[in-house]
Amino acid sequence: xxxxxxxxxxxxxxxxxxxxDREGNVLMKDSIATPTHGNxxxxxxxxxxxxxxxxxxxxxxxxxxxVLGIGIGAPNANYYxxxxxxxxxxxxxGIVPLVRLLENNFPExxxxxxxxxxxxxxxxxxxYGGAKGMxxxxxxxxxxxxxxxxxxxxxxxxxxxxxxxxxxxxxxVEGGRLCGCGGYGHLEAYCSAPGMKxxxxxxxxxxxxxxSPLANKNFNELDAKTIFEAAESGDSxxxxxxxxxxxWLGLGLxxxxxxxxxxxxxxFGGPTAxxxxxxRPTTESMEHHLLPIFKNKVKIxxxxxxxxxxxxxxxxxxxxxxxxxxxx
Amino acid sequence: xxxxxxxxxxxxxxxxxxxxDREGNVLMKDSIATPTHGNxxxxxxxxxxxxxxxxxxxxxxxxxxxVLGIGIGAPNANYYxxxxxxxxxxxxxGIVPLVRLLENNFPExxxxxxxxxxxxxxxxxxxYGGAKGMxxxxxxxxxxxxxxxxxxxxxxxxxxxxxxxxxxxxxxVEGGRLCGCGGYGHLEAYCSAPGMKxxxxxxxxxxxxxxSPLANKNFNELDAKTIFEAAESGDSxxxxxxxxxxxWLGLGLxxxxxxxxxxxxxxFGGPTAxxxxxxRPTTESMEHHLLPIFKNKVKIxxxxxxxxxxxxxxxxxxxxxxxxxxxx
Numbered sequence: 112x113x114x115x116x117x118x119x120x121x122x123x124x125x126x127x128x129x130x131x132d133r134e135g136n137v138l139m140k141d142s143i144a145t146p147t148h149g150n151x152x153x154x155x156x157x158x159x160x161x162x163x164x165x166x167x168x169x170x171x172x173x174x175x176x177x178v179l180g181i182g183i184g185a186p187n188a189n190y191y192x193x194x195x196x197x198x199x200x201x202x203x204x205g206i207v208p209l210v211r212l213l214e215n216n217f218p219e220x221x222x223x224x225x226x227x228x229x230x231x232x233x234x235x236x237x238x239y240g241g242a243k244g245m246x247x248x249x250x251x252x253x254x255x256x257x258x259x260x261x262x263x264x265x266x267x268x269x270x271x272x273x274x275x276x277x278x279x280x281x282x283x284v285e286g287g288r289l290c291g292c293g294g295y296g297h298l299e300a301y302c303s304a305p306g307m308k309x310x311x312x313x314x315x316x317x318x319x320x321x322x323s324p325l326a327n328k329n330f331n332e333l334d335a336k337t338i339f340e341a342a343e344s345g346d347s348x349x350x351x352x353x354x355x356x357x358x359w360l361g362l363g364l365x366x367x368x369x370x371x372x373x374x375x376x377x378x379f380g381g382p383t384a385x386x387x388x389x390x391r392p393t394t395e396s397m398e399h400h401l402l403p404i405f406k407n408k409v410k411i412x413x414x415x416x417x418x419x420x421x422x423x424x425x426x427x428x429x430x431x432x433x434x435x436x437x438x439x
Numbered sequence: 440x441x442x443x444x445x446x447x448x449x450x451x452x453x454x455x456x457x458x459x460d461r462e463g464n465v466l467m468k469d470s471i472a473t474p475t476h477g478n479x480x481x482x483x484x485x486x487x488x489x490x491x492x493x494x495x496x497x498x499x500x501x502x503x504x505x506v507l508g509i510g511i512g513a514p515n516a517n518y519y520x521x522x523x524x525x526x527x528x529x530x531x532x533g534i535v536p537l538v539r540l541l542e543n544n545f546p547e548x549x550x551x552x553x554x555x556x557x558x559x560x561x562x563x564x565x566x567y568g569g570a571k572g573m574x575x576x577x578x579x580x581x582x583x584x585x586x587x588x589x590x591x592x593x594x595x596x597x598x599x600x601x602x603x604x605x606x607x608x609x610x611x612v613e614g615g616r617l618c619g620c621g622g623y624g625h626l627e628a629y630c631s632a633p634g635m636k637x638x639x640x641x642x643x644x645x646x647x648x649x650x651s652p653l654a655n656k657n658f659n660e661l662d663a664k665t666i667f668e669a670a671e672s673g674d675s676x677x678x679x680x681x682x683x684x685x686x687w688l689g690l691g692l693x694x695x696x697x698x699x700x701x702x703x704x705x706x707f708g709g710p711t712a713x714x715x716x717x718x719r720p721t722t723e724s725m726e727h728h729l730l731p732i733f734k735n736k737v738k739i740x741x742x743x744x745x746x747x748x749x750x751x752x753x754x755x756x757x758x759x760x761x762x763x764x765x766x767x
Contacts, residue, residue, distance in 0.1 A: 187732070196732075197732075246599070247598050247599045247603075261698060261699070263591045263592070263596050263598075264591075264592070264594060264596075266592060268591050268592075268699060268700075269700070270575050270591075270699050270700025270701060271574070271575045271700050271701055271702035271736070271737075272700050272732075272733075272736060273700075274700050274732050274733065275575075275698065275699050275700035276698070276700075277697040277698075277700075277730055277732075277733075278697055278698055280697050280730050281693075281694040281697045281698070282611075282690055282693065282694060282728055283610075283613065284613060285611065285612060285690060292730055292731070293731075294728065294730070362610055362613060365609075365610065366609040366610060366694060367698065369605040369606055369607075369608050369609045370589060370603065370604070370605075370606055370609070370695065370698050370699070371589070371596060371598050371603050371698070372596075372597070372598025372599050372600050372601075372602050372603035372604075372605075373598060373599055374599035400610055400622065402605055402608050402620055402622070403620070403621075404515070404524075404525075404600075404602050404605075405600075405602065405605075408599070408600060409599075
């Protein structure tokens with residue numbers, strides 16, 4: 112029997128569904144629009160239809176395939192309740208009992224579980240990626256926001272209420288920038304892709320840098336990729352953006368190390384494509400902020416999950432963790 | 440059989456040894472000077488002699504007593520290795536294999552373990568105190584420094600290297616006050632008892648507060664107790680010290696909540712005797728800094744361990760946690 116798991120990534124615009132094997136390879140993929148109509152039951156019906164079609168197709172390819180379960184990554188997902196709760200970027204209002212609705216559709220599956228996308232990334236790193244064999248590590252996902260997933264003693268930390276691992280909303284600059292959540296000075300407001308853009312505009316203003324290539328983009332146009340390209344072409348504003356982003360991120364990572372003493376911290380997401388531009392200043396800043404007992408111990412590593420499929424691969428990994436737990 | 444555990448608290452000046460029953464009552468206590476001669480083997484001999492005398496005495500009182508093990512709380516103690524490693528405030532240089540030395544002395548005991556005092560306080564809270572039945576909580580110890588112990592899924596978090604839970608050295612003010620560790624802007628530099636004194640001196644300077652009772656104490660005299668008494672007598676400087684201390688502490692606790700989503704955070708140590716003067720602004724600040732999903736969920740509670748004996752009681756609790764683990 113070839114065992115596979117289904118991973119579902121519910122995003123603001125699209126919901127991607129994939130069948131993933133034990134090595135983290137995506138065998139098959141489908142995508143449906145995340146609805147704007149707010150009707151969760153209809154959405155689950157459509158999702159279940161797609162899953163059923165894919166199970167059918169994968170078994171046709173290899174009749175020896177066993178589908179173990181479904182793992183879902185979604186914003187504001189609560190692992191304990193199986194619900195999506197008050198997600199500001201989805202059209203569903205209030206509480207959506209997604210796991211229960213899917214269990215009704217697939218009573219034959221051994222495990223159906225949900226968590227947020229950063230937690231799914233951490234589980235993906237543990238099951239298929241660079242954290243295999245690690246018992247204590249943290250994943251930071253850098254993108255439109257900054258998410259995180261925390262693993263302690265080999266298990267993802269959900270905390271008392273299912274929502275642990277919101278390190279993007281730790282305060283790194285008291286009274287600092289407005290964050291998307293309404294708070295101030297959060298890591299996310301500095302180290303997300305939009306945070307980097309904000310830093311670029313601060314620096315353009317500070318230096319009146321009319322000759323920077325970044326000076327030709329408006330606030331809604333400039334993105335992290337453009338900043339990276341400008342850095343590569345030698346632009347000093349873009350390079351300072353990375354220095355400052357790394358300084359702030361390293362401070363946040365040091366705070367995480369002082370809480371948890373992880374073996375490694377993985378960075379995932381668009382801005383990490385800038386490689387040494389972001390990893391070097393982040394590492395320097397983290398080391399600078401660490402107690403002597405922690406210095407030169409904690410690795411900062413790029414995620415080993417493939418960028419395009421990471422969300423569904425991470426979500427599918429939830430299934431293997433659930434089945435492991437059921438063994439105990 | 441009446442089962443008891445031995446708790447040892449190694450401090451900079453004194454080492455206190457106690458026999459503690461399953462309910463956390465101290466049945467017997469002894470104290471020896473923590474040596475300044477730097478000879479660890481001699482120190483362990485003396486400690487072992489005292490322990491042996493106490494075991495003898497407690498069995499004389501009740502021949503049905505079974506001594507289960509020894510738990511030790513000490514600065515820079517590494518749970519995984521059983522060593523005290525490079526403790527700056529003890530005379531022993533380098534690495535002291537304390538657990539191994541004690542095991543040589545007491546091969547008959549089922550469990551001998553060591554951790555730092557804040558971790559011991561967290562385990563004490565879990566075994567005997569206010570965290571009974573809680574699976575996810577954090578203890579902050581406020582005193583000369585600020586320590587912390589983190590519990591996730593019912594287990595103390597030691598992290599990859601045995602030193603997790605140094606939340607006192609998270610940065611809350613980038614580029615802020617010099618901390619005892621050599622870093623800047625750490626929580627400990629603001630929320631420890633000396634941190635409160637530093638705040639008082641800043642406020643005396645800011646307001647030129649010649650009429651404050653705190654204006655009659657020099658920098659080396661002023662302590663947290665005096666500030667509390669001044670606050671009680673209505674002094675506005677002292678009251679603002681508590682407001683600011685709570686503001687900083689609440690920010691740090693919010694960062695902890697965003698990492699771990701604990702059910703409760705316990706505060707332990709001298710400054711907590713000020714009660715509502717410290718708990719109210721701390722709670723307000725933590726709530727202010729929390730994401731909406733965490734608001735009004737996390738309790739900030741005073742430690743339930745008795746102040747005088749907490750260190751040995753906490754250390755003794757290590758023994759019960761070790762024996763629990765051996766059952767699995």
